[in-house]
Amino acid sequence: MLVTILQQPTTWLTITLGAYLLGLSIYQKLNHASWLPPVLSGFVLVTFLLWATDTPYSTYEQGGQLLSFFLGPVVVGLAVPLFYHIHKMKKQFVTILIAITVGSLTTVGVAMALAHYWIGIDVITTTMASKSVTTPVAVAITEQTGGITALAAAFVMVTGIIGAAFIPSLLKTFKLDSPQITGISLGVCAHAVGTSRAIELGQEHAAYSAMAMTLTATLHAVLLPWLI
Amino acid sequence: MVDTLDLGSSAVRCESSSLSFRTKQKNGNMLVGLFALLVFLVLGEAIQSWIAIPVPSSIIGMILLLTIIILRNKTPKNIEIAANKLSPLLPLFIIPISAGLITQADIIQQHGFKFLVILTISLIPGVLITALILKIGSKIEKKPEGK
Numbered sequence: 561m562l563v564t565i566l567q568q569p570t571t572w573l574t575i576t577l578g579a580y581l582l583g584l585s586i587y588q589k590l591n592h593a594s595w596l597p598p599v600l601s602g603f604v605l606v607t608f609l610l611w612a613t614d615t616p617y618s619t620y621e622q623g624g625q626l627l628s629f630f631l632g633p634v635v636v637g638l639a640v641p642l643f644y645h646i647h648k649m650k651k652q653f654v655t656i657l658i659a660i661t662v663g664s665l666t667t668v669g670v671a672m673a674l675a676h677y678w679i680g681i682d683v684i685t686t687t688m689a690s691k692s693v694t695t696p697v698a699v700a701i702t703e704q705t706g707g708i709t710a711l712a713a714a715f716v717m718v719t720g721i722i723g724a725a726f727i728p729s730l731l732k733t734f735k736l737d738s739p740q741i742t743g744i745s746l747g748v749c750a751h752a753v754g755t756s757r758a759i760e761l762g763q764e765h766a767a768y769s770a771m772a773m774t775l776t777a778t779l780h781a782v783l784l785p786w787l788i
Numbered sequence: 789m790v791d792t793l794d795l796g797s798s799a800v801r802c803e804s805s806s807l808s809f810r811t812k813q814k815n816g817n818m819l820v821g822l823f824a825l826l827v828f829l830v831l832g833e834a835i836q837s838w839i840a841i842p843v844p845s846s847i848i849g850m851i852l853l854l855t856i857i858i859l860r861n862k863t864p865k866n867i868e869i870a871a872n873k874l875s876p877l878l879p880l881f882i883i884p885i886s887a888g889l890i891t892q893a894d895i896i897q898q899h900g901f902k903f904l905v906i907l908t909i910s911l912i913p914g915v916l917i918t919a920l921i922l923k924i925g926s927k928i929e930k931k932p933e934g935k
Contacts, residue, residue: 624884637871655925667914710888
């Protein structure tokens with residue numbers, strides 16, 4: 561009977577929702593620790609259950625895709641914060657746009673070059689390209705460029721966690737920290753995880769970070785598929 | 789059966805306080821907003837297949853929506869509510885795709901350490917260049933004001 565239940569899409573949908581809720585409550589108990597976002601703990605739980613029950617991913621996906629479906633409308637909805645930030649930061653907009661464009665393409669370029677020369681598998685290099693944008697957009701870009709979406713999601717998650725942990729102290733070491741600079745750097749290089757770190761640092765940090773994150777995502781989604 | 793039950797209980801809530809009435813209205817609007825977001829997504833898909841550009845369809849939909857918002861100079865309330873309700877749930881929507889990593893176990897085992905090193909090292913020049921441009925930019929911006 562258990563075997564039949566484990567074949568049902570509903571079961572895996574329920575397990576995913578449960579894993580997320582559990583991850584969320586752990587995250588809140590740990591005082592919003594940026595090294596354990598709900599998406600990471602949820603992912604670990606779901607993957608562990610898939611492995612323990614020996615369920616093929618294709619079976620899981622039938623339930624899981626009901627949730628993935630929402631990534632589309634979420635990306636379209638990014639227009640709302642983007643408009644808000646463009647409106648608010650009109651004055652510094654050109655400087656910010658140049659900083660975001662050059663900075664984000666640098667980190668992606670370095671990552672792709674390293675992957676190319678050190679690993680040398682084309683599909684991995686391609687997947688590396690979307691590492692600095694928020695996951696729903698990274699998944700969309702990777703689908704477009706023919707990379708591996710699951711790997712892209714993992715790169716994004718790891719980048720976010722590392723970036724959120726050490727970008728603020730890196731900037732402090734070089735005496736470059738200010739709400740604007742730290743916020744934007746977090747948004748450019750560590751997307752949503754960085755933004756949640758920025759929220760802890762202050763409201764100004766958070767606004768800059770959220771804006772940088774959305775701009776980077778849009779820019780890369782438009783540029784990268786042509787470049788690769 | 790469930791629908792009537794739900795309607796009944798929300799009607800009771802409406803009577804009990806105006807606040808919950810407002811919440812109920814917001815829920816109604818959210819569905820309109822979600823519908824609008826989906827329409828833009830479909831439009832994005834149509835445009836993408838029509839002019840065959842490699843930009844993801846959801847981003848085309850987003851840029852269309854952004855254009856309309858900029859032209860109106862105001863975000864439609866329904867869309868704002870839907871976007872604000874959906875975005876906090878993002879981690880939940882991402883879990884199924886991340887779980888696909890289970891199919892990539894070989895690649896991870898073989899290159900996992902390299903991935904970590906590449907992802908960490910590549911952050912440093914990105915962060916420093918972003919920071920430097922912002923610093924130089926804010927100096928240039930400040931000059932005309934100082935004179």
